[in-house]
Amino acid sequence: MKEAIGFSSEGMSEDRAFAGYRQLYAQGADVERLDGPFHARVTGWRFRHMLLFDRHLSGMAHAREARVTADGFDHIVLHHVLSGTLTGHGRSGFERAGPGDIVFLDMRRGHRTEARDLHMITASIARDLVLAALGSLGALHGLVAHAPDTAILGGFLQTLAAHAPSLDDRHDGAFARALIELLPTALGGPRDLGVEARRQDHLRREAVEQLIDREIANRQLTGAAIAERVGVSRATLYRLYERTGGIAGHVRRRRIDAVRRALERPEEPDLAGLAQAYGLGSATALSRAFQADQGIDPAAYRARVRQDRGDPVETGTRRWNGWMQELD
Template identity: 40%
Template sequence: MIEQFRFSSDDLPEEEAFDRYRELYASGADVTRGTGPFRAQVSATRLDRIILFHRQLSGVVHARQARVHADGFDHFVVTLVVSGSQIIHMGDTGPVVAYAGDVILTDMQKPSHTEIRDAVLVTASVARDLMEAALGSQLATAHGHIVTSPRSDVLADFMASLAHRAPTLDPAAVPGLCRAFIQILGAAWHSARPSPRSQALQQELAQRDAVDRYLALHLSDRSLSAESLAAAVGLSRSALYRLFERQGGVSRYIQAVRLDALRAALDDGVALPLSTLATAHGFATESHMSRAFSATYGTSPGAYRMAALAGAEGRRIELARRRWNGWMMKLD
């Protein structure tokens, strides 16, 4: 299943709509009113460690200044301007205007300030290691870079098509499409053949995809271990450990995948008893599941599920916010 959420300002008074939008984005940016009336239409789809947004925005400013040192975000944002324009400040540099067809790269570890007056955007939040696979050693200088036509043309076409079709994609196609995104981004960036480092990292992405596919089919197996996982996907134990070193090791990654799948089930309103969910997600006991979930999400599975029992509009906004926060935890 591919997770999604939507937000629309159309059915709310403008001030209330803006407050809801600011609440939705609160974990990622400081949102303020910009020039002109506010309007927002957001459609978001999670494609593993790429989160894809199609957004129609007007009268809004997104800023990341002091929070870059506090919120732990470690990913990049790749933004295609489909129509209209946006005014961008990156760090201490003066304003730059990005127009239709331009693709902007933003490092979430660095300050940024963006004003959108009337634009349609396709935005991809991309895990840092995926970006490194695309850009190699040049990742360090990518913040604020704008890829323009004609180098951006194929990437722009791919991003627009992916955003349009994301809600109806077959989940089995997602890993290949994510790798294609990285390769096309790399082709748009590099004037020459990608570096050996980039090629090696893209091979690691394929290996990680194999691990994720196996885990998705065997989450309920409590005997799952680094040894059995390595054997199942054809990797040595040392290669598997290197693959997930940044995630704190193989066992920690397996638990993170289990918790993420549990969060998604709770967000989708699965009404099974918590003991049944614990077994289905490979936890030894319900209490083990609850402790791990609380340590990660700051609340118990039962309380997390109950938090959705608000009014219709509040429930929809809360679901979007919680789902997005959960996605970001996996991304960073």
């Protein structure tokens, strides 16, 4: 099953609902209340390379202006409007998007959007994946693609959202490859002749990700071992992960994220077992690595999970924070 979050304002006072929604989104944007009624219903799922959200929103604005240089986000967001209106302001680069439109926003750039009676599918996509699809991101921020060009990509996003509750992580690589092929259909084709080289790099990274998934318990999963197993030179492997801090750091983050998700499970496995299962050696080594990466020790994280169980805002906030660290 996909790791998911959910929030609904139904049955709450508007003030309480808005406070909960603002907390849920605090990791990614400053949320402002607008005139008129407020309501929100959001369901989100974690895919590798992408976060997907089905969102019904009205009476609020999302702003990323002051925080852009502080939070280090570098992914690309697609808003596929199904009904209602999404309005852009400031540095958003667009004025209005309606049903059938897809808006592209670069999280390295500031923007402000307003939602009124809006239903949309939002995809937060890793920058490298979008580069593999388009070749370059020049002039992408604020671009609005219109129907019928958006029909195939929009249909794919809606299909993923409809089936996400029954999916697991095994097919995420296939969904990423499909997204690479479909993204250009909304924009008239790839934007750069270097797109083939970027696609080859993505396929190499995907081979690495599959190897890590299969052998995450293997403590000898070094850069040299990975390069040999996936059939690339060490220089190529190091180049592929240079922007994200190197292959060793990437493997460590994948291990820690796997531990984080395991700590969310109701059965609460012991730390020594998790350390063995995810290649971290001992409970002590796991605790040290988890604290360094997450800013909290695993026992305290598990206690927070136990305390928050049944509270969608607290659970969603915690999970979303983990998702965003993984995506960027």
